[in-house]
Amino acid sequence: SQQGEEDPQALSIQEGENATMNCSYKTSINNLQWYRQNSGRGLVHLILIRSNEREKHSGRLRVTLDTSKKSSSLLITASRAADTASYFCATDGANSKLTFGKGITLSVRP
Amino acid sequence: DAGITQSPRHKVTETGTPVTLRCHQTENHRYMYWYRQDPGHGLRLIHYSYGVKDTDKGEVSDGYSVSRSKTEDFLLTLESATSSQTSVYFCAISENGGLEGYTFGSGTRLTVV
Numbered sequence: 001s002q003q004g005e006e007d008p009q010a011l012s013i014q015e016g017e018n019a020t021m022n023c024s025y026k027t028s029i030n031n032l033q034w035y036r037q038n039s040g041r042g043l044v045h046l047i048l049i050r051s052n053e054r055e056k057h058s059g060r061l062r063v064t065l066d067t068s069k070k071s072s073s074l075l076i077t078a079s080r081a082a083d084t085a086s087y088f089c090a091t092d093g094a095n096s097k098l099t100f101g102k103g104i105t106l107s108v109r110p
Numbered sequence: 111d112a113g114i115t116q117s118p119r120h121k122v123t124e125t126g127t128p129v130t131l132r133c134h135q136t137e138n139h140r141y142m143y144w145y146r147q148d149p150g151h152g153l154r155l156i157h158y159s160y161g162v163k164d165t166d167k168g169e170v171s172d173g174y175s176v177s178r179s180k181t182e183d184f185l186l187t188l189e190s191a192t193s194s195q196t197s198v199y200f201c202a203i204s205e206n207g208g209l210e211g212y213t214f215g216s217g218t219r220l221t222v223v
Contacts, residue, residue, distance in 0.1 A: 033211055042200055043153075045211030088152065096141060096160065096207020097168065102152035 003027065004089040004101035012107040019076040021104045023089030024069075030092045032065055032072045037086045037103070046074075046087075079108045113137040116201050116215035123222055129188040131218050133201030135181075141204040142184040143212065144168075144176065146197040153200065159184055160207070191222045 007022045023032065031050045035043040049056045049065045049072065056063045062075040076083055086105050090098040114135045123129050133142060144156040145168075155168030157176040165176050173195060175187045188195055198219050202212040 030209065035211075040217075042214035042216045043202075043212075045213070048211055092208030096204070096209070097143070097155055097158060098208050098212060099155070100145075100153040102150065 003091045003099035004032070006087070006089055006101045006104045008104060009102075010105045010107075012109065013079055014109050015079060015081055017079055019079050019083070019106055019108070021074045021076075021087055021106070023072045023074070023101060025072075025089075025091050026070065027091075028067075032063075033090045033092075033098065034061075034063060034072075034074050035088045035090060035100075037088065039085075043088060076106075079106075081108050081110045084108045114201065114203050114213055114215045116199075116218050118218060119216065120219045121221070123191050123220070125192060125222055126190050129191050129220065131186045131188075131199055131201075131220070133184045133186070133203075133215060135184075135203045137203055137205070137213070138181060139203040139205045139213075140181075141207050142178065143202040143204075144174075144184070144186045145200045145202065146170065146195075147200060147217075148197050156186065156199075188220075191220075193222050196220060196222045 004023045004025045033048045034046045037043045047058045049063045060077045065072045086103045088103045090100045117132045143158040145153040154170045159165045159178040177185045198217050200217050201215040204212045
């Protein structure tokens with residue numbers, strides 16, 4: 001069963017706008033990760049935030065984690081058409097396994 | 111993707127036949143995983159390995175078996191393929207399990223007719 005659930009399921013924005021995606025999970029975690037998947041390709045790891053961290057940045061990506069609410073958000077600033085992809089959150093569980101959500105489809109219009 | 115390759119990339123097979131998918135890594139990572147991706151379900155873990163000859167079941171393991179006789183190779187076998195196993199299969203590797211990001215292969219699209 002999915003541990004993480006992303007919201008919204010689909011997001012369409014104009015190039016240059018910011019995109020915010022949310023992930024909620026159910027049980028305690030050691031870390032939460034975000035991945036991107038371009039059409040027809042494998043997933044690519046974007047960023048990892050540990051349970052004792054509240055915010056992390058990587059280039060145009062900003063991730064926050066609120067363990068009290070069991071939620072995370074991924075912000076992509078100044079979006080580009082190349083950011084069009086599906087985005088997944090994943091949480092670590094027992095025995096070193098990641099559990100993935102169903103994903104968010106982001107469309108960035110030129 | 112660098113360091114991890116899946117073969118074949120595409121396969122069509124008939125119901126009832128056995129099928130083996132291969133994942134090969136050159137990173138010498140300890141952990142290897144097989145996931146399937148289906149619309150509306152995201153990625154679901156089939157089996158994983160935490161070392162040579164050390165494997166365990168994931169969330170959707172029924173109808174699948176795995177083997178890892180060498181660090182670099184992780185094989186997924188569909189013992190008797192069914193139409194419900196039509197899916198895209200992804201292999202992933204990691205040195206430290208869920209404590210770090212996974213590296214994914216490009217996937218195998220399997221169609222069972």
